[in-house]
Amino acid sequence: MLADGLAATQGRGLDGRVSHPRRTPSGHPPLSATRAAAVAMLLRPRLSLLRAVAPLPIPPPRASLPVRRTLSAPAGAAGTASAGDAAPPPPPPAPRAGPKGGRKSAPPPRGSSVNPALFFPPGVERDAAVAAEMVIPASNIVVGPYAGDSRVKEAEFVKSSARARDCPKDDRPEFAVLGRSNVGKSSLINALIRRKEAALTSKKPGKTQTINHFLVNKSWYLVDLPGYGFAAASQSARMDWSSFTKGYFLNRDTLVGVLLLVDASIPPQKIDLDCANWLGRNNIGLTYVFTKCDKSKKGKGGRPEENIKEFQETISSLYPEPPPWIMTSSVTGLGRDGLLLHMSQLRNYWDNEATMSP
Numbered sequence: 621m622l623a624d625g626l627a628a629t630q631g632r633g634l635d636g637r638v639s640h641p642r643r644t645p646s647g648h649p650p651l652s653a654t655r656a657a658a659v660a661m662l663l664r665p666r667l668s669l670l671r672a673v674a675p676l677p678i679p680p681p682r683a684s685l686p687v688r689r690t691l692s693a694p695a696g697a698a699g700t701a702s703a704g705d706a707a708p709p710p711p712p713p714a715p716r717a718g719p720k721g722g723r724k725s726a727p728p729p730r731g732s733s734v735n736p737a738l739f740f741p742p743g744v745e746r747d748a749a750v751a752a753e754m755v756i757p758a759s760n761i762v763v764g765p766y767a768g769d770s771r772v773k774e775a776e777f778v779k780s781s782a783r784a785r786d787c788p789k790d791d792r793p794e795f796a797v798l799g800r801s802n803v804g805k806s807s808l809i810n811a812l813i814r815r816k817e818a819a820l821t822s823k824k825p826g827k828t829q830t831i832n833h834f835l836v837n838k839s840w841y842l843v844d845l846p847g848y849g850f851a852a853a854s855q856s857a858r859m860d861w862s863s864f865t866k867g868y869f870l871n872r873d874t875l876v877g878v879l880l881l882v883d884a885s886i887p888p889q890k891i892d893l894d895c896a897n898w899l900g901r902n903n904i905g906l907t908y909v910f911t912k913c914d915k916s917k918k919g920k921g922g923r924p925e926e927n928i929k930e931f932q933e934t935i936s937s938l939y940p941e942p943p944p945w946i947m948t949s950s951v952t953g954l955g956r957d958g959l960l961l962h963m964s965q966l967r968n969y970w971d972n973e974a975t976m977s978p
């Protein structure tokens with residue numbers, strides 16, 4: 621699906637150039653040039669290393685950190701989306717003892733049954749000793765020096781765009797919310813901005829059909845996108861989704877990163893891995909956001925923690941360092957504040973340091 625025709629982008633990389641830093645909105649001083657260069661080094665693609673380590677079932681995703689893109693990738697780099705590419709999920713893991721979840725279950729204890737390998741944000745040395753309080757609850761995300769004020773004071777719907785070129789034309793940073801149809805993208809946006817129906821939701825997949833910009837604190841955007849993998853969608857509707865991905869992701873220079881939503885109430889789906897792979901190949905940083913962590917069904921594949929662990933095991937060989945992930949529920953509010961804090965550190969880093977050339 622999305623991975624089609626991507627070879628053209630493989631040589632595209634980061635040169636580690638650092639822009640002239642400004643003071644962050646949170647008042648955190650910019651990093652020194654030496655430190656910034658070190659951080660920029662983290663962003664370099666490591667495909668050759670990954671390939672040398674092990675043959676991969678799918679090509680590896682990379683950069684989880686935001687990069688400021690000064691030029692867009694070639695338009696021909698994008699693939700096409702197709703719901704028909706979804707393969708049967710890998711076999712479920714052996715049954716494990718674990719807490720029984722309920723609709724209002726408390727956040728799972730950190731590191732209980734999910735992979736605790738940490739994501740070190742910009743400004744924190746990899747493998748630094750990290751106090752437990754510095755890790756965002758129900759996630760692997762360390763809070764670094766770029767984290768700032770993450771409160772949502774105001775939020776407004778700005779615009780619905782049918783094409784990438786119709787999206788707002790200003791230089792405010794933005795996060796795109798992406799995932800399969802019905803995974804909970806619009807619900808997550810409503811939870812983040814604390815508005816019940818700012819983004820329209822539905823039990824039926826395929827509700828969101830356009831690119832929707834929500835302006836937060838008059839300074840950054842959350843972007844609600846149509847979902848992928850909607851099996852009932854017509855071929856033409858799927859092609860439309862594909863042109864969204866091409867037009868939006870490859871030409872949106874203000875994109876700080878993607879929140880890739882993965883439904884934790886079902887076993888891992890190949891289409892989500894394909895999507896992560898496509899983003900990685902196009903140097904678009906992502907954060908895995910596990911949704912519906914309040915849902916727990918009886919039987920195999922029914923527990924969010926099992927599904928998340930299985931998903932992480934599947935992707936662990938694909939990354940040189942663990943990508944950021946966080947567990948959320950739009951019903952209980954699990955992960956809301958942590959995700960906002962994580963976005964604040966990526967945003968502030970992007971605003972000050974992250975520079976990339978094609």
Ligand SMILES: Nc1nc2c(ncn2[C@@H]2O[C@H](COP(=O)(O)OP(=O)(O)OP(=O)(O)O)[C@@H](O)[C@H]2O)c(=O)[nH]1
Nearest residue numbers: 801802803804805806807821822826827828847950
């Ligand atoms: N239990 C539970 N249900 C959720 C959660 N998030 C979303 N849902 C439900 O899942 C369904 C789909 O939610 P949406 O937010 O519309 O999903 P979407 O990803 O925006 O879907 P499309 O716009 O069709 O791509 C709705 O019935 C929501 O109420 C969650 O965290 N927990």
Ligand SMILES: [Mg+2]
Nearest residue numbers: 805806827828
């Ligand atoms: Mg939606």
